[in-house]
Amino acid sequence: MDSLSKLEAKSVHILREAYREFKSLCMLWSIGKDSTVMLWLARRAFFGHVPFPLVHVDTHYKIPEMIAYRDRLAREWHLDMIYGENADVLARKETFPDAAVDRLTCCRSLKRDALKHTLIGDWPRYRMDHTLGEYVPDSGGSGGCEPFTGVIVGVRADEEGSRSKERTFSSRDHENEWDVADQPPELWNQFKTDFAPGTHVRIHPLLDWTELNIWEYIEREGIPIVPLYFDDGSGQRYRSLGCWPCTNPVTSNARTVAEIIAELRSGCFAHVAERSGREQDKEDGGGLETLRREGYM
Amino acid sequence: MSTPESNREFMNIVVVGHVDHGKSTVVGRLLADTGSLPEGKLEAVREFCRRNARPFEYAFLLDALKDEQAQGITIDSARCFFKTAARDYLIIDAPGHVEFLKNMVSGAARAEAALLVIDAHEGIRENSRRHATMLAMLGVRQLVVLVNKMDLVGYDLDVFARISAEYEEFLHKVGLTAAAFVPIAAREGVNLTTRADWYTGQTVLERLDAFPMEPSPVAKPFRLPLQDVYKFTARGDDRRILVGTVETGTLRPGDDVVFLPSGKRTRVRSIESFHHAAPLLAQAGEAQGFTMTEELYVRPGELMCRADQSPPHVGTRFRASVFWMGKAPLLPDKPYKLKLAAARVPVRLAEIISVMDASDLSLSGIRTQVDRHEVAECIFETSRPVAFDLAADMQATGRFVLVDHYEIAGGGIVLATSDDDTQTTLADHVARREASWEGGAVALSEREGRNGHRAKLVVFVGEDDARLGEVGRALERRLFDGGFASYYLGLANLERGLDAEVLDTFEVREGRLRRLGELARILTDSGQIVVTTVSDTEQADLETLRALNAPQEILTIRLDTGPRDRCAGLETTLRLAASATTDILVAEVWSELGRSQILPEYAI
Structure with missing residues (x-):
């Protein structure tokens, strides 16, 4: 087996373990390349099916192509697609850059809080109705949705510092908080699959993958990827996707997956962080650790 | 910083050793000398040291990388990559301090080779030994010992020889x-990375490159811990797929397989x-899924093996070496959850054979518990049979973790089977209970004489819970109307009564069964024919009931719902079709009670 096949097998094993152990399971899909690879791995693990909902936290500041791509794949792949949002803050426009809030505060309300309440189920969720082809309020509406106790997240250890400290199965307390200093051991193929009532577990099938692995796998499997990652002729492409006010493209002429792989192998980004185009990282003391301890993905 | 490419060989290594013996310096130096650092990084750290009047240390490189990582600029130092001509390496962080042992263990469990660093000046210390003990248990067999800081002892090769000899002896143990x-x-x-002129052996890097990649265990007997059974019906999919990761061996369509412990x-x-x-071969390392020629019912957790190869052991007792990381000690008679391959089974520590201090391998005397950071040889007993291999033969299916209160608190490897059935805690418990059984003024034989029949526990098993109850109650009615002492024991009454205080969900099943068995022992002692039902059961459950109900006897009847019945394969006294009329079923049981002389001849 080559390295990519080994990574794939391990991720499939982790996804199946999560599906076996968690009755109320979901997968966070940010529409980016990593979580799309993870979604593909789920289709590999479950033979074309995705037997749990995909959850997207819609900040309503996502680059429009991302939402179009999300809904196209949701229909084509018959995904149980759910999105949640922070309707209050959006209605009051307490967001960056419109209001006098900084990026981090904006991330806290549009992402961290929206994620927390979407997972707990006490804020409204919207679910793709495949017969109507559009989103409808999730059954139970406000306050009535089931909380997710297992949440599959596509973070990679090499993305940024706090993510490198993650375990494959990582517990969060009832406040969604993460105790970095005191994490349970993980031995061989045995993960933490037991959890106290009120807590939930984050599952990270992509922890060992690198940015290059992701692109190599996309090429090998022919996975459809949102076109924002490719140079559209402007000499720029996105290397990491987020909300448009806080995400900048990098200078690159890569128009295909193969060209991105060649670009990464050439080492031209060796000194540029993958998330360097993500402005909020810089405000969080240079990392995401504060946000992530509080429950951000 | 370099990143690994998927077309090159890739090996995880871990650097371990006592705190301050130079692990960070070794890592920093390996990164620098293999040209794996980001451009300008080395110079920047040198310049920083010069300006702050500090002597330059390679260990600072790691701190500098951590700073950068905190700024999101480069990869985490906990996962440093370096390249040699032979392959790419990932160095896994393994803290030296004993407080971080569970982090060290988590990191080392993933490594294929280890570098163990010992300070020549300070010599072998507690964690030099403890870490090697952990490596051995975790199955990391490829090891290079680096006797570091030779400059501090004036490159005295006698010091090197002395430390090497002493440590070699320890490793042997x-x-x-x-x-x-x-x-x-x-x-x-x-x-x-480069050889000193006084040294003729391999450099550390040459030695690392010479390690073979761990061979894929395809030549060993096939083992697939059954992770799950899928039947996704969406969009007309009617496949029933058994999934899991192949740990060892190979399997092809057409091969005969056996599932253990069920034996199906x-x-x-x-x-x-x-x-x-569709692949034509499944082999070690692959996460696969299979369809079978028959749709038999097997539970996740079983071990799928090839029928033509040597099987694993199946039993409820084994001898194992465990290391304990729990905050609370490992105690006998406390329920833990055993996770071995895909099986999850309640387990108890039956006996502590010896407890070893992992740092010096000294043995403690008689012990009643295993404390944090200790390694012990113990006998474990599961509440129902599990399939396992000995770690020495088959690593992946011979190791396990123990879960205490939601957390993985211990890891272990199976050393040997321990099949002495007379020693099981259940048999032990029953023997002790019977030895101190407090009889009343009236003997059971007297009651049976007056009742005109013998006492018996009659258990209906099967997957259709409602049907079991119907037939059970009908039997009770017929026995009562016939003038016999009978009682239908409804499980719901136990759940809300005797079992109400059972809290640990994982133990619920075992706990209920145990109470049912104890209650049956008492009720049958009162001379009655006790009728009860157990749905969705396993052979081991019936054996537990049989043992607990002793010395009275048990009659088991399976109501079969057809070829896909989940309880197919259970060995019971009678097997009857659940679809037959209640009258016919009761009549069948009635004649069996006659044949086995529970009811008198005239009743038949």
């Missing part, structure tokens, strides 16, 4: 052999895949 001992001075770069057998029809052609 834990069953490890170092591929090499290398005298190094990491700070000076001596013998890490069938044949592989296909290997399933999505987006790729």
